[in-house]
Amino acid sequence: MVSFVNFLSLLLLLLGGSRAQKDKKNVLFVAVDDLRPELGAYGADYVSTPNIDSLASKSILFERAYCQVAVCSPSRASLLTGRRPDTNHVWRISDDEYWRTTSNATNATTIPQYFKENGYISIGMGKIFHPGAPGGNNDELYSWSLPYFEPSTPRRMFNAAQGAAWYSFSNLFDNDFDDGKVSQNAINLLEQLKQNRSDGDSRPFFMAIGFMKPHLPFYCPSQYYDLYPGPDEIKLPNNPDPPQGMPHIAWTVWREMRNYYPSTSAMGGCTRVAGVSLNNPNCSLTSNETREARRGYYACTSYVDAQVGKIMSALDSQGFANDTIVVLWGDHGFHLGELGMWSKNTNFEDATRVPFILHVPGVTDNGMKTDALVELIDLFPSLTELAGIDVPPMCTENSPKSIACVEGSSVAPLLKNPSMEWKKGAFSQYPRPTSGLPQILGRPEFDDNENGESVMGYSVRVDDYRFTEWYRFNRTTSTPNFTDIWGTELYNHTTPTVFFDDENTNLASRPNMADKVQELRAILQAGWRGALPNVTTDTTPAPSATLSQTATPSRSPIPTTAGPGEASSKGAGNLPIFVMILLFLFILAVIFY
Ligand SMILES: *[C@@H]1O[C@H](CO)[C@@H](O)[C@H](O)[C@H]1NC(C)=O
Ligand SMILES: *[C@@H]1O[C@H](CO)[C@@H](O)[C@H](O)[C@H]1NC(C)=O
Numbered sequence: 001m002v003s004f005v006n007f008l009s010l011l012l013l014l015l016g017g018s019r020a021q022k023d024k025k026n027v028l029f030v031a032v033d034d035l036r037p038e039l040g041a042y043g044a045d046y047v048s049t050p051n052i053d054s055l056a057s058k059s060i061l062f063e064r065a066y067c068q069v070a071v072c073s074p075s076r077a078s079l080l081t082g083r084r085p086d087t088n089h090v091w092r093i094s095d096d097e098y099w100r101t102t103s104n105a106t107n108a109t110t111i112p113q114y115f116k117e118n119g120y121i122s123i124g125m126g127k128i129f130h131p132g133a134p135g136g137n138n139d140e141l142y143s144w145s146l147p148y149f150e151p152s153t154p155r156r157m158f159n160a161a162q163g164a165a166w167y168s169f170s171n172l173f174d175n176d177f178d179d180g181k182v183s184q185n186a187i188n189l190l191e192q193l194k195q196n197r198s199d200g201d202s203r204p205f206f207m208a209i210g211f212m213k214p215h216l217p218f219y220c221p222s223q224y225y226d227l228y229p230g231p232d233e234i235k236l237p238n239n240p241d242p243p244q245g246m247p248h249i250a251w252t253v254w255r256e257m258r259n260y261y262p263s264t265s266a267m268g269g270c271t272r273v274a275g276v277s278l279n280n281p282n283c284s285l286t287s288n289e290t291r292e293a294r295r296g297y298y299a300c301t302s303y304v305d306a307q308v309g310k311i312m313s314a315l316d317s318q319g320f321a322n323d324t325i326v327v328l329w330g331d332h333g334f335h336l337g338e339l340g341m342w343s344k345n346t347n348f349e350d351a352t353r354v355p356f357i358l359h360v361p362g363v364t365d366n367g368m369k370t371d372a373l374v375e376l377i378d379l380f381p382s383l384t385e386l387a388g389i390d391v392p393p394m395c396t397e398n399s400p401k402s403i404a405c406v407e408g409s410s411v412a413p414l415l416k417n418p419s420m421e422w423k424k425g426a427f428s429q430y431p432r433p434t435s436g437l438p439q440i441l442g443r444p445e446f447d448d449n450e451n452g453e454s455v456m457g458y459s460v461r462v463d464d465y466r467f468t469e470w471y472r473f474n475r476t477t478s479t480p481n482f483t484d485i486w487g488t489e490l491y492n493h494t495t496p497t498v499f500f501d502d503e504n505t506n507l508a509s510r511p512n513m514a515d516k517v518q519e520l521r522a523i524l525q526a527g528w529r530g531a532l533p534n535v536t537t538d539t540t541p542a543p544s545a546t547l548s549q550t551a552t553p554s555r556s557p558i559p560t561t562a563g564p565g566e567a568s569s570k571g572a573g574n575l576p577i578f579v580m581i582l583l584f585l586f587i588l589a590v591i592f593y
């Protein structure tokens, strides 16, 4: 009898599965390396990003989205596995920190792998995982259905720049650079997918497209530099100095930028080689250099924007636009001279806040914005729910290592009500020492290798403050020692922060802020599990004009808003046939069992 029941449930599963397959949405997953939310759609009208802006106009735009670690490899490992850095044990860019093989490996299922296991064709190209060993060579053994596409433009193409951090190429065009090759590849594959679909391949697709600009060096065709005025007209940051009262451990030496620095001459008394002088927060670029670098970053942002535009057109012309979710995200933020810093590797708002734009056809078409605190770790549960496949469960403290589980929350409820109560805090962290800061000043026993001592800066962004505290950290057990404190920071975010001019004063030691420090320290130390949104209480109808249907607490994908009553008609139409087939099979089973 037991096996008969099994047989029936298998039948049900197969039938249910094939019926649901039709309702699954494709996913276009667009990663942009080192992109901070300084885009037209985010209010920076002096940056030319018409294609991302157009995508945003039919998406939900997350005003306050944060990465978990402000550097490529751990940020990507975390969001792609749905597990936080302290679970994955991936904190740095290191060959020893591939989450499947770290000494405390999770071997966690990735987003593309999970879609693949759920009947999708999973396609990847460009920079999705960190390239090379830290990302397990694009995780190619597990994540993809097709061979991975990774362009590699020969270095000699860029000889003219001679190692400069920024350069405008007048004799090279979009597809001479990696990102142009990636967008071309995506366009070709969308064509193939269309062809294969008409040849009977009914699988939905998950396509991950990873752009490498505006990561340093800021090299792109001159047509994008020409979108901006001369460097002398580019704005300087309002806050070129480190925060008052900043603990030294919060500082980054921005070695990445120094490596490209075109001149070995004095940089405010600093040299470009590694050494103690790099620890000097007084080192800075000249105003002219700052303007040129910022212009280069904006130019390469526009270059990527153009690639996004080509892909969106292809999606449309191949007829996929109406059933494809598009998400665009940056892996972390970027300092462009603000707070006296460049590049990433910090816990400041500049380095942790990211662009996050999510288009769900039929749901976000009229455009919405939310200032709910969200995190890149939320991508895994969000995309699975919105695409219409099972959302992996929330990880427990002791979840089996290799199963799919998540340490974030689906943002789907925010699509129904963008202003609902959401997370109490968004969490980021950054280890010291790390590449770029070989030692902690005066403490040589803290080194940048697997067995060395370590300090972890944990940071939580709440509605009106950022609180960061640095603790001694044991990499083996992955635990901070909350009583061994190396620095405390408190920044005021009472006013919204679009233009990167905040966090200028560390308030942590102000006597009148002692209660605030206590309160936020408790939130920080309770961690992400203590800050989760109360999703189950969201049963009220959405006040938002964009959506008409009542919110449901179910895990089903958000129905389209094509019109009242229309949303479920497809499924209902199939139901009688489905029931009849089931009945027929049931009778057969009874006869032949
Ligand atoms: C990791 O998981 C995959 C299946 O997802 C399995 O094939 C592989 O053997 C696992 N590797 C380790 C080191 O456990
Ligand atoms: C399209 O189908 C062909 C033939 O089966 C296959 O080789 C190719 O990989 C498919 N392309 C995509 C993008 O699925």
Ligand SMILES: *[C@@H]1O[C@H](CO)[C@@H](O)[C@H](O)[C@H]1NC(C)=O
Pocket: 231, 232, 288
């Ligand atoms: C800065 O650039 C302007 C023009 O862009 C130039 O006139 C000026 O001499 C430069 N200043 C320095 C110190 O290089």
Ligand SMILES: *[C@@H]1O[C@H](CO)[C@@H](O)[C@H](O)[C@H]1NC(C)=O
Pocket: 279, 280, 281, 282
């Ligand atoms: C930075 O400059 C300030 C003011 O000129 C000086 O007091 C301080 O010692 C300098 N810091 C370092 C690390 O050189």
Ligand SMILES: *[C@@H]1O[C@H](CO)[C@@H](O)[C@H](O)[C@H]1NC(C)=O
Pocket: 319, 320, 322
């Ligand atoms: C997509 O949806 C729009 C609006 O509902 C409709 O006008 C268009 O014909 C649809 N396109 C395709 C390819 O289904």
Ligand SMILES: *[C@@H]1O[C@H](CO)[C@@H](O)[C@H](O)[C@H]1NC(C)=O
Pocket: 451, 452, 453, 474, 475, 476, 477
């Ligand atoms: C980390 O914790 C482990 C287990 O408690 C201990 O053996 C090890 O010495 C600790 N490492 C450091 C650097 O403190």
Ligand SMILES: *[C@@H]1O[C@H](CO)[C@@H](O)[C@H](O)[C@H]1NC(C)=O
Pocket: 103, 104, 476, 477, 478
């Ligand atoms: C990590 O692995 C070590 C042994 O390699 C073990 O002692 C430690 O408890 C593990 N830590 C976690 C958090 O699983």
Ligand SMILES: *[C@@H]1O[C@H](CO)[C@@H](O)[C@H](O)[C@H]1NC(C)=O
Pocket: 481, 482, 483, 484
């Ligand atoms: C945590 O740090 C405190 C203060 O330095 C120290 O006394 C204590 O032994 C540490 N705890 C662990 C578990 O290492």
Ligand SMILES: *[C@@H]1O[C@H](CO)[C@@H](O)[C@H](O)[C@H]1NC(C)=O
Pocket: 492, 493, 494, 495, 507
């Ligand atoms: C935070 O900033 C706001 C707006 O600038 C100001 O009104 C408020 O007094 C500040 N709070 C603190 C504690 O400094």
Ligand SMILES: *[C@@H]1O[C@H](CO)[C@@H](O)[C@H](O)[C@H]1NC(C)=O
Pocket: 421, 422, 423, 424, 531, 532, 533, 534
């Ligand atoms: C969730 O609801 C509980 C009980 O009402 C409340 O204590 C908690 O702060 C809420 N969480 C958030 C993130 O608002």
Ligand SMILES: [Ca+2]
Pocket: 033, 034, 071, 072, 215, 331, 332
């Ligand atoms: Ca990056």
